[in-house]
Amino acid sequence: MDACRRTTLKAGAALALLLLVPLRALAAGWNKAAFGSKSTADALKALGAASPADTKDIVIEAPQIAENGAVVPIEVTSNVPGTKSLAVLIEKNLFPLAAKFDFREGALPFVRVNVKMGESSNVRVVVEAGGKFFTAVKEVKVTIGGCGG
Amino acid sequence: MAEPMRIRATLKGDIAEVRVLMGHPMETGQRKDSDGKLVALHFIQEVTVKLNGKTVIESQISQSVSRNPLFSFRLKGARAGDKVEISWLDNRGDKNRFEAAIA
Incomplete structure (x- = not known):
């Protein structure tokens, strides 16, 4: 027994x-599906954020012209109340989704990260707050691409 | 992995600005070496930030993040002496972890 x-x-x-x-x-x-997506639209779909609403409450600080695409500093502050997560997409990179941050109690919805940019592109940020998605973009011109080479 | 990792956490009011530098090649899989061969994809996939043992930020990143990644985060309600722990995991299963006190 x-x-x-x-x-x-x-x-x-x-x-x-x-x-x-x-x-x-x-x-x-x-998230293999989101990071493996070759277009911003597909990456957003894989994140469950297919049609985010435009907002001015996301502040993206990035150089207007980046001389070296290998190191482009991007600083993002979300002023959207209740921001839970924040995704950074480089629209013209081979795989646009560069990073996604989930903020828990104790973290401010802010991040600064250095990214690679293959060519001039829109940098898109998508924020999740209260079950909804919001987005803002900033264009960065790149003199020398930073993905191959 | 014994790659260096550096954390600097400084207090401004009750907000801690945490800066971290991670030693990692962040290979895109598109770069060619001096022999013209593609260098294999090798990059950090997950980064976790803990404050006094409690997870405050969980992130997933791609090969689009620059070589030797540099991040800044902001934590609220932090005090001098609080412990910030940052760990990462890459696509080959290598990991690293580092801890610093807020100054």
């Missing part, structure tokens, strides 16, 4: 593991 109970426990534990693994992957995994 003891042995039987043990087998049942083992089977139960194995099943629990099987159930847990994909859930964990979903929660913490890198």
Whole structure:
């Protein structure tokens, strides 16, 4: 009887593991579909943000002209109340989605990151707040591209 | 991975400005080496920021982030001496973790 109970426990534990693994992957995994998208529209769809509303409450600071596309500093502040996450997309890069940040209690919806830009492009930021998506763009002209070379 | 990582966290009022520099090649998979061969894709995919052990920012990044990534974040309600921990995981499963106190 003891042995039987043990087998049942083992089977139960194995099943629990099987159930847990994909859930964990979903929660913490890198969003392959969004990062693998070759267009901004597809990347936004994969993020669940297909048609974000334009807003002036996202402030994007980036150089108007970047001499070196390998290192372009982008600074984003979201003034959209209740901002939960923020995604940065370089529209003309081979894979536009560059980064996505999820902010929890204790973090301000702000980020500064250096990105590579293959050519002059719109830098698009998409913010999620209260289950809705908002967006703003800023154009950056690049003198020397920074993806190949 | 013993690549260097540097964190600087300074307090302005009750907001901590956290700057982190990570040593990583961030290869795009499009760059060619001196022999003309493509260098394999190798980049950080996940970055996590914790304040006193509690996750405050979780991010996913791509090969579009520059080599030796530099980030700034802002944390509110932080105090001098609080611990900021930043960790990353790359597409090959390599990881790194670093901790600093807010000054």
